[in-house]
Amino acid sequence: MLLATTTLCLSAIAQTNIPTTMPAHAPFFLAPGPLVQIFRMATISRSTQALNYQHRSGATKVDFKGTELMPLANGQAKVESKRGAIEIEVEFANLQTPTTFGSEYLTYVLWAISPEGRASNLGEVLVGDNHRSKLDVTTELQSFAMLVTAEPYYAVRQPSNVVVLENVIRTDTKATTEAVSAKYELMERGGYIPTGYKLDPVVLDAKVPLEFLEARNAVRIAELEGAGQYANDSYQHALQLMKMADGYATDKRASKKQLIATSRETVQTAEDARAIAIKNRTEESLAKDRAASADAQAKSQGQANDAMRERDAAQAEAAQSRLNAEQAQQATVQAQDDRAKMRARLSQQLNDVLQTRDSARGLIVNMSDVLFDTGRYSLKSEAREKLAKVSGILLSYTGLSIQVSGYTDNIGGDVMNQELSENRAGAVRDYLVQEGVATGSVSAKGFGSTVPVASNDTSAGRQQNRRVELLVSGDTIGGTTSAMFGGPR
Numbered sequence: 001m002l003l004a005t006t007t008l009c010l011s012a013i014a015q016t017n018i019p020t021t022m023p024a025h026a027p028f029f030l031a032p033g034p035l036v037q038i039f040r041m042a043t044i045s046r047s048t049q050a051l052n053y054q055h056r057s058g059a060t061k062v063d064f065k066g067t068e069l070m071p072l073a074n075g076q077a078k079v080e081s082k083r084g085a086i087e088i089e090v091e092f093a094n095l096q097t098p099t100t101f102g103s104e105y106l107t108y109v110l111w112a113i114s115p116e117g118r119a120s121n122l123g124e125v126l127v128g129d130n131h132r133s134k135l136d137v138t139t140e141l142q143s144f145a146m147l148v149t150a151e152p153y154y155a156v157r158q159p160s161n162v163v164v165l166e167n168v169i170r171t172d173t174k175a176t177t178e179a180v181s182a183k184y185e186l187m188e189r190g191g192y193i194p195t196g197y198k199l200d201p202v203v204l205d206a207k208v209p210l211e212f213l214e215a216r217n218a219v220r221i222a223e224l225e226g227a228g229q230y231a232n233d234s235y236q237h238a239l240q241l242m243k244m245a246d247g248y249a250t251d252k253r254a255s256k257k258q259l260i261a262t263s264r265e266t267v268q269t270a271e272d273a274r275a276i277a278i279k280n281r282t283e284e285s286l287a288k289d290r291a292a293s294a295d296a297q298a299k300s301q302g303q304a305n306d307a308m309r310e311r312d313a314a315q316a317e318a319a320q321s322r323l324n325a326e327q328a329q330q331a332t333v334q335a336q337d338d339r340a341k342m343r344a345r346l347s348q349q350l351n352d353v354l355q356t357r358d359s360a361r362g363l364i365v366n367m368s369d370v371l372f373d374t375g376r377y378s379l380k381s382e383a384r385e386k387l388a389k390v391s392g393i394l395l396s397y398t399g400l401s402i403q404v405s406g407y408t409d410n411i412g413g414d415v416m417n418q419e420l421s422e423n424r425a426g427a428v429r430d431y432l433v434q435e436g437v438a439t440g441s442v443s444a445k446g447f448g449s450t451v452p453v454a455s456n457d458t459s460a461g462r463q464q465n466r467r468v469e470l471l472v473s474g475d476t477i478g479g480t481t482s483a484m485f486g487g488p489r
Helices: 210-224 232-250 256-300 302-351 381-395 414-434 459-465
Strands: 004-008 044-048 050-052 059-066 074-082 085-093 107-113 119-125 133-139 143-151 163-168 176-178 181-184 356-359 362-368 401-407 442-446 467-473
Touching: 059 143, 074 163, 085 143, 107 133, 119 133, 119 143, 210 232, 210 256, 232 256, 302 356, 302 362, 302 381, 362 381, 381 414, 401 414, 414 442, 414 467
Parallel strands: 004 181, 401 442
Antiparallel strands: 004 044, 050 143, 050 176, 059 074, 059 163, 074 085, 085 133, 107 119, 107 143, 143 163, 356 362, 362 467, 401 467
């Protein structure tokens, strides 16, 4: 029979910059004092027996023997390899209260340790009546050793070195022993106690579930690991859950199941925050080390390399400037092309309804005099129909400005012509607004007979001068929105 030598290697970890006060709902058994957390670690070597449970080889049994920390403890496990996993049914006896090893230890955890040193948390071992416990778990490992440690809460990811039980091979055990040198880290006994703090004894009261005390431990340890700084979102979630658990603990109407469920979720969330904090803090430290190394190397390059970098940077900047200029020019050309296409499309759509021409000031839509009653400004039904179509077209474009201008011939007095031109322009504007065109985008003005487009000496010329024009402009179609009324056409 071969013994698998398991070397427990631990490194010193110091933690500083921890807040000097704890949250209001931190563990109630913490005595106040300055927080300067130093995890006390040590290298511990042990010998244990690792077994290779052959795939689908049937069930076998192994025993558990108490260590020097709890020599009377014992146990027995039934191990069976099934498709996809190893099933383990284990029962322990003579387990003492975990707080025997320190006030921070509230529970036990069963671990599987691979030959390569990977520790897998198989589940919590709760001390039942007559100091006995049962547990049914599975593991994906095929070769592993098993041990039981005292822990501050059930969801820890690293075993402590408070090893109270280890597996031992029976004469009838069906498995292959392996000689391995597995190295894995363990938290030293007492390592969860911050320097400057004293832990009051924990009284396990049936009215206060163990899960609630574990939740308190988990939140405290996450805080000591810097979770508030390095994993704040997860840590704040854990604090909220802890607050809920505190409420259930004091609310006589709350059920014990609610308290236990919330406490277990608090433990999981706090443990996640602790693990994230360790990862982020380590990454930050490595990043600082890499940055410091990079700075030292950059300084050693000397003036020549600095000049080369400056030259390369200048060339890159010049190339980028050229690229930016080219891209800006392309964007300008594309924008102009888009506006021209949109202008042409709008002109065609309007021209299908009313005569429309393009000008430097924008698109000019012409409404002839025949769309009004003679000498009046009320719109005929034909005019309203055409303006409704024009409104629908204008509403499909954004950023347009519509200037409505009224004109007359020179027949009659100037005052009468001016008033008629203003009224006709206003009637068109009001109808466009009625059809949904924004009030702020439409303006109207009358010019009387002051801006003729043909001679007033003939009836045909005078008819051309009697008109209402819509000047449609805007940046979206490449036309100005600030053109003055009555300008050149």
